[in-house]
Amino acid sequence: MESQPAPGVVRLVRESAPEYPLLCCGIACTGIATLGELSLMGASSTVVDLLSSGTAPTEAEIDGTVGKLMLLFCIVAVFRHLGEYLLRVAGENVVACTQTALFKSLLQLDVAFFDAISAGSLTSVLANDVEAIRLAVAKYFPSLAHHVCACTCALIAMLRISVQLSLTGALVGPVIGILIAYFNSFVRHLTREQQAQLAAASALAAESFAFVRTIKAFGREGHFAAAFAAEAERSRALSLREMAWHKLWNGSNMVMGVAGTLLVIRSGARAVAAGELSAGDLAAFVVYGVMAGHAANDAVNAYAFVTASAGRASRALQMLDQARRAVATDEVDLDAISPSRPLGEAAMVCFSNVSFRYATRCDACVTRVTFKVEYGTTTALVGPSGCGKSSLLLLLLRFYKPEEGCVRVDGTDLAAIPERTLRQLVAVVFQDTPLFSGTIRQNILLGANGEDEARLDCRMVSASVAANAHDFIVASGGYDQQVGERGVTLSGGQRQRIAIARALLGQPRLLLLDEATSALDSKAEAAVQEGFCARDGADRSTVVVAHRLATIRDAFQILVLERGIIVERGTHGSLLAAGGMYARMAALQQVDGAHTARRQCCR
Ligand SMILES: Nc1ncnc2c1ncn2[C@@H]1O[C@H](COP(=O)(O)OP(=O)(O)OP(=O)(O)O)[C@@H](O)[C@H]1O
Ligand SMILES: [Mg+2]
Structure with missing residues (x-):
């Protein structure tokens, strides 16, 4: 295969172009559901202030609050699931198109291309690498959009409650930023290795099944089983390494999140004691803060998965590009020669x-x-x-x-x-x-x-x-x-x-x-x-x-x-x-x- 930079996230986004309308609708629905969730958080502050105001709430106030909560829940449920459905449809469409186009284009490539790559590897590209595109488009992209949106909204809500408290919580930001950079580069690298390993195992399995008679005739079942076990072991080791990095990231992030929350509670409690902030606002601030922290963490995870999926899909997209280029250069004028050209003086x-x-x-x-x-x-x-x-x-x-x-x-x-x-x-x-x-x-x-x-x-x-x-x-x-x-x-x-x-x-x-x-x-x-x-x-x-x-x-x-x-x-x-x-x-x-x-x- 030609060596060229691996197509990344941008290439993946371009491949999804025909599905932009569905993706936009899906993301919009998810955004509305997220706003609904944030409003639910806001309602919690109203309830706290209502209960801590010293005067008992009237029945109309209680009914109004419950009705508002019910409405918000309905909005969240409807838009959340509608959004997920639309995004899933878009993802499946992209996969079906990519798989079909890739298979068709590969079949049109020169025979020489197939001398250098095994049938098992190609099958793995069609199945596993293309599956990565589905995950990226239908799951991780939307999840990234959702979490970025939730984090932004929560941060705005926090700033509106108290700028000073927001700055206190932001003290842990630089540490988290450094962790993100390291984490992403390691995960991307590991995922590419995992894909190559998966393809090697598939190739070995496909070849063994294709030549099962020869393997049996020479009594080499054990040899091939051992070779496959070695491939499986390499896959397992890579998966464990990837999981370890995820756990390290999530653990460090949790510590940073708790540190940020405790700093906020410490400063917030002082502000409430000094009468600069209501108890309801502090409660809402903490809830928004936790939500922003979770959303930021999930957004980083989703981004890591997007880049990892782009890495996994890169071989499929590279092959698709290569095949499309080759097919485009090979296109010739079909009328240039008639199949029924009269027999001439030239030899056959x-x-x-x-x-x-x-x-x-x-x-x-x-x-x-x-x-x-x-x-x-x-x-x-x-x-x-x-x-x-x-x-x-x-x-x-x-x-x-x-x-x-x-x-x-x-x-x-x-x-x-x-x-x-x-x-x-x-x-x-x-x-x-x-x-x-x-x-x-x-x-x-x-x-x-x-x-x-x-x-x-x-x-x-x-x-x-x-x-x-x-x-x-x-x-x-x-x-x-x-x-x-x-x-x-x-x-x-x-x-x-x-x-x-x-x-x-x-x-x-x-x-x-x-x-x-x-x-x-x-x-x-x-x-x-x-x-x-x-x-x-x-x-x-x-x-x-x-x-x-x-x-x-x-x-x-x-x-x-x-x-x-x-x-x-x-x-x-x-x-x-x-x-x-x-x-x-x-x-x-x-x-x-x-x-x-x-x-x-x-x-
Ligand atoms: N796909 C390939 N890639 C690299 N080398 C090849 C490939 N196919 C054949 N060869 C090599 O090219 C040479 C000629 O092979 P070819 O298949 O044309 O021989 P042949 O005369 O048809 O032999 P036979 O009578 O055994 O079929 C051989 O040395 C072979 O190893
Ligand atoms: Mg021959």
């Missing part, structure tokens, strides 16, 4: 001097690769594991950008082709074939290119027939059977055939197959290839990666890669005749005319 695919390295690695993955894929032909990429075959396909899908050189499709620089056009043009079957949880139908229809899915039934069946998948689908329960998470209820070969049907459904003009039939037996593989041929017209080009050379014997051209460089190219026959690396690979696999004895790896 043209790699010119392409070099590429992954951002997370320092060595080059592909070096000065140049080749063409002619219209309606099949190009095969072969070579040892890790030589860069899949990476070439990923470049062709524009998941990564070349460091040097250029990739053209239909004569147009890949970088200039609008996203939607590119996805209509190219379909892929990846080396590992994950399916989504849901039905077989839903998985195949993912390849529909935004067409009306209800009208695709016929095409879905013919794509499945071409992928040699129709028979097993019908025999095992039909297109509406559930496949489980990542297609776990199907065999590897069945998953591959569904993935092939998905790729064929969109009738792509360029088909990329990365070991797409590696899990199939020879008979099923031959049936799939037959299916491709039956549907193949001159308008489809194919780039196929294969380890089993028998599957690419008939390819129009075969490119042999070694450590990211094309070392040989030609047809099956010409490469065998050349006696180079391809011929040696063919000999090892006993493909056509290659008579070298099979290496005895296992005795």
